Amino acid sequence: MAGAATGDLEGAAEAVMRAAGATHRLTVVAGAAALWVWFPAGTAPVLKDLAGHPEVRVAIGRPGADVDGFRRSHLDAAEAQRMLTRLTSPQQVARYEDVQLVALLTADPTQAEEFLADTLGDLLHADTATQLTVLTYVREQCSTTRTAERLYTHRNTVLRRLARADELLPRPLAENVVAVGAALEVLRWRRT
Structure with missing residues (x-):
């Protein structure tokens, strides 16, 4: 999650967690305007926008199990975030599974x-x-x-x-x- 004040990021993190049906999360402050958030969920949440958090951008990786799944999910989300940045996309939410082809096509x-x-x-x-x-x-x-x-x-x-x-x-x-x-x-x- 990136692009807004800490309060907005926390509120958006809670909204994403609820959409995923999770009850708890692991959060790492990645910078002044970025959070990395992981939560236990079997499927990636489906969000079209984050009402009330218009400045927040969310990149969601594929769910995975164990350390390898945790790592892959993080790398997926990072790639989705890079793609959004590269394309200067106005989209607020990007799930890796929805943008994988576009990320590949736009790498160069x-x-x-x-x-x-x-x-x-x-x-x-x-x-x-x-x-x-x-x-x-x-x-x-x-x-x-x-x-x-x-x-x-x-x-x-x-x-x-x-x-x-x-x-x-x-x-x-x-x-x-x-x-x-x-x-x-x-x-x-x-x-x-």
């Missing part, structure tokens, strides 16, 4: 930019609605019906946005689904 910023430009072409600079529609379509296993339901929009709107995306992409989406989805995940974490 120059190559990441080339990957985005080569993969997305003009979709890189398209409106957010079109990008979000394509990302949701990929996540929904290329189902326009499920994409429309997820986005609370009409199926024809989804089809129109997908057609627009195909005009903007260097290769048709159907031929490059995995790479386009990965590139849009990078944009989602990098978005300002």
Whole structure:
């Protein structure tokens, strides 16, 4: 946890601990504006934001057992934190299991930019609605019906946005689904 006054960090640590269903935690003060927190939990907590702690940023590692799991979880969280910093991400919470691919893809910023430009072409600079529609379509296993339901929009709107995306992409989406989805995940974490 980083980025705020000690009181905010402590409050956020308590919120994360509660979300994980833990009753106690181990806390190390890593700096004036950073805490490292471990708690016994079988799964990583799912948090979208930390209401009441807008300045706090949280990176969560994968749960693990024993000393090796403790160490790996810490290294995972540190990598998620580096990725958030590298991308100047506005996201407040990052679970390593959610950002592992993005962290890998953005480890070299120059190559990441080339990957985005080569993969997305003009979709890189398209409106957010079109990008979000394509990302949701990929996540929904290329189902326009499920994409429309997820986005609370009409199926024809989804089809129109997908057609627009195909005009903007260097290769048709159907031929490059995995790479386009990965590139849009990078944009989602990098978005300002």
